[in-house]
Amino acid sequence: MQPFRAFIEKYQKLSEPEWEEIxxxxxxxxxxxxxxxxxxxxxxxxxxxxxxxxxxxxxxxxGNDVTKFFTEAPYCxxxxxxxxxxxPAQENIxxxxxxxxxxxxKTDAFQLLKYQNWSEFIRKLIQEVxxxxxxxxxxxxxxxxxxxxxxxxxxxxPILTQAALKDIASYLGIxxxxxxxxxxxxxxxKQKLT
Amino acid sequence: MQPFRAFIEKYQKLSEPEWEEIxxxxxxxxxxxxxxxxxxxxxxxxxxxxxxxxxxxxxxxxGNDVTKFFTEAPYCxxxxxxxxxxxPAQENIxxxxxxxxxxxxKTDAFQLLKYQNWSEFIRKLIQEVxxxxxxxxxxxxxxxxxxxxxxxxxxxxPILTQAALKDIASYLGIxxxxxxxxxxxxxxxKQKLT
Numbered sequence: 178m179q180p181f182r183a184f185i186e187k188y189q190k191l192s193e194p195e196w197e198e199i200x201x202x203x204x205x206x207x208x209x210x211x212x213x214x215x216x217x218x219x220x221x222x223x224x225x226x227x228x229x230x231x232x233x234x235x236x237x238x239x240g241n242d243v244t245k246f247f248t249e250a251p252y253c254x255x256x257x258x259x260x261x262x263x264x265p266a267q268e269n270i271x272x273x274x275x276x277x278x279x280x281x282x283k284t285d286a287f288q289l290l291k292y293q294n295w296s297e298f299i300r301k302l303i304q305e306v307x308x309x310x311x312x313x314x315x316x317x318x319x320x321x322x323x324x325x326x327x328x329x330x331x332x333x334x335p336i337l338t339q340a341a342l343k344d345i346a347s348y349l350g351i352x353x354x355x356x357x358x359x360x361x362x363x364x365x366x367k368q369k370l371t
Numbered sequence: 372m373q374p375f376r377a378f379i380e381k382y383q384k385l386s387e388p389e390w391e392e393i394x395x396x397x398x399x400x401x402x403x404x405x406x407x408x409x410x411x412x413x414x415x416x417x418x419x420x421x422x423x424x425x426x427x428x429x430x431x432x433x434g435n436d437v438t439k440f441f442t443e444a445p446y447c448x449x450x451x452x453x454x455x456x457x458x459p460a461q462e463n464i465x466x467x468x469x470x471x472x473x474x475x476x477k478t479d480a481f482q483l484l485k486y487q488n489w490s491e492f493i494r495k496l497i498q499e500v501x502x503x504x505x506x507x508x509x510x511x512x513x514x515x516x517x518x519x520x521x522x523x524x525x526x527x528x529p530i531l532t533q534a535a536l537k538d539i540a541s542y543l544g545i546x547x548x549x550x551x552x553x554x555x556x557x558x559x560x561k562q563k564l565t
Contacts, residue, residue: 238513245512258502267509290491297484300494307501308452314508315461318439318544319432350512 180228181279184251189298199295202285208272215270220263221256224286230276231339234268235347244347246313249335250276253302273339322349323359330363374422375473378445383492393489396479402466409464414457415450418480424470425533428462429541438541440507443529444470447496467533516543517553524557 181203182196191199208214208230215221217237232248245268248254259266260283272278289295316325326349329337336345346356375397376390385393402408402424409415411431426442439462442448453460454477466472483489510519520543523531530539540550 236509236513243513245509257498258505261498293490296487296490296494300490300497303494303497303501304451304455307497307504310501310504310508311452314504314511315430315439317508317511319430319437 180251181226184226184253185295185298188301189294191294195292195294198292199281199289202281202289203279204281206278206280208276208278210272210275213269213271214276214278215256215266215268217267217269218265221259221266222283224253224255224260224281224283226253226279226281227251228277228279230278231273231335232276233271233273233340233344235271235344236268242347244340244344246348247273247336247340249339257303257306273341273344317350322351322355325349326356326359327363374445375420378420378447379489379492382495383488385488389486389488392486393475393483396475396483397473398475400472400474402470402472404466404469407463407465408470408472409450409460409462411461411463412459413453415453415460416477418447418449418454418475418477420447420473420475421445422471422473424472425467425529426470427465427467427534427538429465429538430462436541438534438538440542441467441530441534443533451497451500467535467538511544516545516549519543520550520553521557 179200182191182200185191185199203226214225214232227248227250229250231250232254234245234247236243236245254270256266256268256270258264286299290299316328320328326345328334329345336348340348342356343353346353349356351359373394376385376393379385379393397420408419408426421442421444423444425444426448428439428441430437430439448464450460450462450464452458480493484493510522514522520539522528523539530542534542536550537547540547543550545553
């Protein structure tokens with residue numbers, strides 16, 4: 178099955194004609210490692226599906242690159258605020274590995290909402306993104322950077338292997354040196370236990 | 372116009388029969404100040420609309436009451452994760468003032484999704500909630516508690532008049548004493564400027 182169809186159908190089953198119409202709106206593109214998919218300041222007019230690869234979202238703050246979050250394939254993404262309200266995006270989205278991406282124009286994405294199943298899929302997807310955002314917010318509100326990093330390690334979070342250390346530190350809101358200290362402490366504790 | 376209809380129609384126009392069916396699913400209730408609308412550990416099976424009043428969402432963490440966020444009328448709310456996945460809610464929702472609330476059962480809220488306009492309203496609402504959550508996350512990731520409090524003051528945020536100082540401090544992730552210091556510093560600076 179086409180990976181985007183398989184992804185949609187984890188949320189909502191599609192009929193053959195629905196899938197045919199969705200498929201006709203998709204265009205595949207491969208982004209090399211390090212290439213920007215979305216640049217801050219530009220209006221995001223596409224809905225994307227990442228079939229293969231890993232993404233990093235970041236902002237510029239006082240000349241510094243601040244990591245907001247990461248997305249692992251397979252998943253849908255866009256700059257929701259820019260896409261919905263037709264305003265310049267605040268974030269940059271970069272492929273941290275070579276990425277296979279399917280793109281759909283905004284006009285098509287909206288026009289497909291006439292299909293109950295596509296509309297349900299979009300609703301469930303936005304809701305899931307909302308859960309993820311709420312979860313990150315809760316973690317930041319209730320846990321230290323060290324606790325959050327240890328959780329990543331214990332959950333074998335793909336961020337650990339796919340993202341650069343300086344970006345993980347930025348995502349945790351700490352300096353790379355602090356992350357090094359946390360890592361050192363964690364592994365020496367582990368060693369003592371074994 | 373009934374306030375909930377007016378609220379829905381800010382997002383999506385309704386036909387008369389649609390509104391009649393939505394209306395038939397609503398029940399009004401008044402919660403006195405301080406009363407819990409949702410208690411953590413219980414499953415949230417209702418979609419709520421707050422017509423009048425102010426709400427505070429909080430979690431229990433190590434025996435402490437930690438404020439997550441606030442909602443001002445008129446707005447829709449629920450415990451999204453508990454409501455959608457039928458799992459116990461993590462948060463408590465309390466009326467910080469007397470609150471006039473309209474409630475709708477989950478079964479009704481889902482059954483109404485057969486109406487394109489209700490379904491569109493729900494999609495746009497979840498998207499807006501996602502924007503708000505993302506905005507809070509961005510503020511926490513990029514700004515200090517002091518910067519966030521000053522922004523509240525400069526925007527005349529209703530939280531300032533509707534919420535207790537200790538809850539605002541908890542929302543900002545700082546001790547009430549630190550908030551007092553920030554307030555003192557801000558107002559003495561303002562005084563010097565006038």
